[in-house]
Amino acid sequence: MRVLGVDPGLTRCGVGVVDGVAGRPLTMIGVGVVRTPADADLGSRLVAVEAGLERWLDEYRPERVAVERVFSQHNVSTVMGTAQASAVAILCASRRGIPVVLHTPSEVKAAVTGTGRADKAQVGAMVTRLLRLDAPPKPADAADALALAICHIWRAPAQNRLQRAVAEHAAARRSSSKGRTA
């Protein structure tokens, strides 16, 4: 499975592509940052984020896009820009029919470090180790994007099992309620 992780932001939008399946060594395919100038108007910045992400989707053709889930409670001053950049990422992927999954920062930290309260340095160190890199990817937004992709690859089997169980439960309920009404 090839996953593009996106750590959304207007000033720096982290992007990282990882290939692999749960339980096997993972491979980093690409990593980088889409930047937009802080003094540009919001519309130009969103257009630039869209163009940047389209290039990554064109070049790497991911099967899934994992985007950090934005909460309105945190970082009130920057949350609007983050929410708007995430909307562009979700839109670009969905327009191509690529499934989008949102992961919270705690889920990502827990997946790669074992604790949801890990700091940036711990996440960077684990991403470096898991992808067998020579040094932590810089800036932190790029490392976070790779961590999102890793988190998604590792959680996907559990999510699939959960979805299958929910679907089977719903099907069983439908057939049992049909039995009652027949």
Next chain:
Amino acid sequence: MRVLGVDPGLTRCGVGVVDGVAGRPLTMIGVGVVRTPADADLGSRLVAVEAGLERWLDEYRPERVAVERVFSQHNVSTVMGTAQASAVAILCASRRGIPVVLHTPSEVKAAVTGTGRADKAQVGAMVTRLLRLDAPPKPADAADALALAICHIWRAPAQNRLQRAVAEHAAARRSSSKGRTA
């Protein structure tokens, strides 16, 4: 000047097109709502908002797009969806090179009713009067979109004067500082 007002939202995104200039009677050209199903996934909803707004831009060719400015302080439960829908609106307009202006809800209410604390009914009543309609546009999101367009048409002359003054001031400072360094 033709302005498309957008009251952003995922469930109901209000859209309204108004023609006119400040100080003259205004004309409503179109009004409506772009809806997306609440049970669809976020990606599909953003794609549907984009497709809906593209149709409005194609059909009405506005010279300006006025979008409600979203604040993270208010309505925490829905603010993320609103911010994401507004990002799509700003992106669609900016991609076409149409200038986008953001107005706060208070600015819009003050422009059409004289007070920033007006309620939905007051805004609807004034939109009906100003555009000489038979009845207030329904739902309220559609009326709000028209109010945004009206607000922009009326504020545009003042904004242009302000921008001109700022530009002249900056030019004067540049030439006076050149004078000093020469």
